[in-house]
Amino acid sequence: MPSIDDLVTVAEAFEKSPVYIDRDRCVAVRNRNASCRRCVDSCPCDAIEVMNNEINLDVRACSACGACTTVCPTGALVPLRPSDDDLFDACMRAMEASAGRAVIACARIASRREADPSLYAEVPCMARVDESILMKLASEGAREIVLVDGDCATCRYRATDEGTNITCGAFQQLVQAQGADVPIARASTFPEDMLIEDATGLFGTTRRDFFSETARSAREMVSTAAKATLEHELGGKKEISIGARLRAGENGALPTFEIRRHADIINAMDALGHSVVDEVVARVFATVDIDVGKCNGCGMCAVFCPTGAIKRDERKKPYTNPEYLEFWASECIQCNLCQDVCWKKCLKVSPVVPTEQLFSFDPVVFDLRSAKSAPKPFSLGPS
Incomplete structure (x- = not known):
């Protein structure tokens, strides 16, 4: 059962960081000889440090692109904005509204409010999209997948662009290996049939408000869980060392x-x-x-x-x-x-x-x- 400290950590993660670090899953924490530094290599703003059996994220430097969460093989870096479940649910709703076409847009192009928001899912950056999301959409009947992320050449975090291409290539290979045909394409604009002239009333809560609401909900959830857990805790526990945790x-x-x-x-x-x-x-x-x-x-x-x-x-x-x-x-x-x-x-x-x-x-x-x-x-x- 999680300790009060664990629950508070999760609450703080929702409030302050777009990524939650489950350190015990990181191979570099399990063994300092681990060569894996995929998160460090993928980060466009040098926000991640891995050394001495530790992994740390500088929240102030983090751009919330999600690239590190996509390449981490062990799931040690958990995306929170959006979570995997929230992103998949949003993709499914958009796909059902688009008769089987799954459209995902980056926040930059979504902010232009040129397309019907009910027809696409939004991510902070296309680097947030990994093979599992795409494969699940394919298995749920997606007839095509379109990733709309504007012009990465002028984006501040354009270094993640190649990673998105790798994800798309990996998805195509996995789908084709099963004899299926689910085309995936990257585009700089929304498909024409998604465009709208008047966006009045279509866009409700702003992205900033949405994230604030998510943080508030997380704090309430963790607070409730903490109260329920309190009677089972002995209190006064010291921080458990890495050696004890990974014995x-x-x-x-x-x-x-x-x-x-x-x-x-x-x-x-x-x-x-x-x-x-x-x-x-x-x-x-x-x-x-x-x-x-x-x-x-x-x-x-x-x-x-x-x-x-x-x-x-x-x-x-x-x-x-x-x-x-x-x-x-x-x-x-x-x-x-x-x-x-x-x-x-x-x-x-x-x-x-x-x-x-x-x-x-x-x-x-x-x-x-x-x-x-x-x-x-x-x-x-x-x-």
Whole structure:
């Protein structure tokens, strides 16, 4: 059950920041050897800092573009304005009003009030749109998707433009892999049939008012939850250290979690039909290959994997020197942490994923019985 501090943190996040940071999901927090810095690389205003098992966001510098939340493989950066659920609901309403055409517009072009607001969903920046939103729209029957974001060449945060192109390309590949045809296009103006001459009465609450109302609602929700939780709290708790929060469990691995966006994409692909290609290449999936001749069976890849895509042979206790490693492509998020922590550098992550593995209920098994003897285990807390 969340503590009062947790609830207050969420309330403050809604009030002050467009992004909530779930630090324990960040691979760079789980292990300082993690190479992932996608959020830092995608941020157009240098608002994110990752170092010393910490990730921090400078709210004053943040432009609320959402680019960091789109590229984060683990969901450590959670978008709040809008949330994934709110954005998808808005897209669905607009799509239903447009007979299957899903239109998303950036705040800059939406502010011109040239089109009927009931026919499109609005985002602060098109960088906020990720593959999971697009794939869910496709699985819900979208006949086409149009992203209207004006002229990025003159936008202050135009550095996010290429990321949007990558998202569109990834979406097209995933849809086509399932034999579906859902065209996606970027445009600098709204489709002509959406344009209006008189916007009087069509636009209600301003964006600023909307965000203020969202913050107020969040504070009220958290306040209510805090009161309900108070009687269950002992009070006077000290801040829990990272080592205590991310301590290895009985199976010898750090806590794992499901990536909702990742699951949404796989479910959407399955809803679109059977795969018509042998493999896909995407930033949201990956496979691993282990040179069992070099592997010493230390199992660190399984210890630090955030989703449990790699598991050690759990028949042996204690969970050291496993005889087997099991890998599920459907759980892999291409965070590359397993490759980063591999002592022997015998594990490689590849974005090329056989579709047979992606939808298989059976894992890929690596037989380590011929592996060299593993070193003695050490503390399995974050390094």
